[in-house]
Amino acid sequence: MKLSFHGADRNVTGSCHLLEAAGKKVLVDCGLFQGGRESAEENAGDFGFSPGDIDFVLLTHAHLDHCGRLPLLNKRGFRGEIISTAATRDLARLVLLDSAHLQEEEARAHARRAERRGETGAPAPLYDLIDALNVFDRFGRAIAYETRVELADNLAVTFFDAGHILGSASLLVEAEGKRLLFSGDIGNCDRAILRDPVVPHGVDVAVMESTYGDRDHRALAPTLEEFYQALNESYQRGGNVVIPTFALERAQELLFYMREGMENNxxxxxxxxxxxxxxxISATEIFRAHPECYDGETSALLARGRDPFALPRLHFCREAAESIALNTIRGGAVIMAGAGMCNGGRVRHHLRHNLGRAGASVIFVGFAAKGTLARQIIDGARKVSLFGEEIAVRAHIHTINGFSAHAGQAELVAWHKSAxxxxxFLVHGEEEAMETLAGLLPGPVDRPELGKSFLL
Incomplete structure (x- = not known):
């Protein structure tokens, strides 16, 4: 039996692990590398294995850094079966179509720039919409949590709720008499909507994420109080609130907490x-379609005929014209728009119209990578560039930590103790976080490099 590592090794994107056992080749996740130019080269490069040899892809969840290279895998010859939970399957379709659209847009932008410079040979998209549509044919069985599924003789998998996003799972693979647990991304306990992570006990090998292996998150109660205070202060000033929002999980969580805040005055x-x-908006509709993933509180709401995401004055803006019309509102609106790091999407237009207003607020509720517009604003920039204009930052800026969908250090240690x-094997983390977490865990702990393989 051999285990090899092809992504999210000593970094936090591109999750991809290959298990060769019982005469089969099983890939756990096939994610997109995200970041700068190096990531683009990694995405376009060789997988480190032959896609045509893969029998199964077991998908832990639908975030792009875990599913984003599936269309490319299929394009390069994969003809096996992709297995996931039903909710992950539905979200992955949404995510991959959006990713393909962005790939095409980026390729067209490169082509226009090359044409202006008189150059030829602009790069093609990593994959396009047709490639994304084609990979949907590879999605096969949708697996319920804690249901053991035979993949082949002496090879089976069970999906356990990881509590990270809707449909997320940790995967227990039983192969050749060994029990291997792939954590996927482990959720933060006691969050809204979803259940806490479920951990099978007594495994031989764990392939475990370590994103926040060096720190814990702020408690939820003070996080919510700060969030409510920021909204109330802006409402009393009469200004707008702009919340750069990640479309999966974070948008739905904020709707849930705002509904709860209104109900509790x-x-x-x-x-x-x-x-x-x-x-x-589409992700929220998918959330509504999968109550089997909800925790007890949210299930009880549904049983009473309540929509956990419904607010008295909630408006969905799908069309571009509806988005543009929001820029005529001078105050009293909470505008949630993507992208969460402000590196693209509709939020940049709303920042252009609200950053310069002293009565407005911008509330950041997620991670902002270095070099992104969100990080510039968070770090105190007095001016930022948007659409070729210098925009003065006069709005009130709030950075509210504590909404993370990832387990913190103490929860990671507890997860490991349960398993x-x-x-x-520690994956999906920066080296400092991995090193810190490794020092807290018993037993042999490896931190594999990209492309490294191990005989088990």
Missing amino acids: KLPSALAVFLDSPMA APKRT
Whole structure:
């Protein structure tokens, strides 16, 4: 039996692990590398294995860094079966179509720039919409949580709720008498909507994420209080609130908490909320279609005929014209728009119209990578460039930590203790986070480099 690592090795994107056992080749995730020019080269490069040899892809969840290279895998010869939960399958379709659209747009932009410079040979997209549509034919069985599924003789998989995003799973693979647990991304406990992670006990090998292996998150209660306070202060000033929002999980979580805040008189019910993201709107509809993933509180709401994402004055803005019309609103609106790091999408237009207003607020509720517009604003930039204009930053800027969908250090250690693996491979984390977490875990702990393989 051999285990090899082809992504998210000593970094946090491009998750991809290959297990060769029982005469089959099983890929766990096939994610997109995200970042700068190096990531583009990694995405376009060789997988480190032959796509045509892969029998199964087991998909832990639908975030782009876990599923984003599936169309490319299929384009290069994969003809096996992709297996996931039903919710992951539905979200992955949404994510991959959006990714293909962005790939095509980026390729066209490169071509226009090359044409202006008199150059030829602009790069083709990594994959296009047809490639994304084609890979949907590879999605086969949709697996319910904690249902053991035989893949071949002496090879089976069970999906356990990872509590990260809708449909996310940790995968217990039983192969040749060994139990291997692939964590996927482990969720943060006691969050809205989803259940806490479920961990099978007593495994031989764990392949475990380590994103926040060096720190814990802020507690939820003070996080919510700060969020409600920022919304109330802006409402009282009469200004708009712009919230750069990730379309999956974060948008739905914020809708849930705003509804809860209004019901508990912590927010005014007159607050007008605009979800200005076609992808987030579609994702919210998928959330509504999969109550089997909900925790007890959210299930109880549904049983009483309540919609966990419904606000008294919630407006969905799918069309570009609806988004543009929001820029005529001078105050009193909460505008949630993508992208979360402000590196593209509709939020940049809303920032252009609101950053310069002293009564407005911008609330950041997610991670912002270095070099992104979000990070510039968070770090205190007095001016930023948007659409070729220098925009003064006069709005109130709030950075609210504590909404992470990833487990913090203490939860990672607890997860590992529950799984009790004899050997651990740490993936999906920066080296400092991995090193810190490795020092807290018992037993042999490996931190594999890209392309490295191990005989088990």
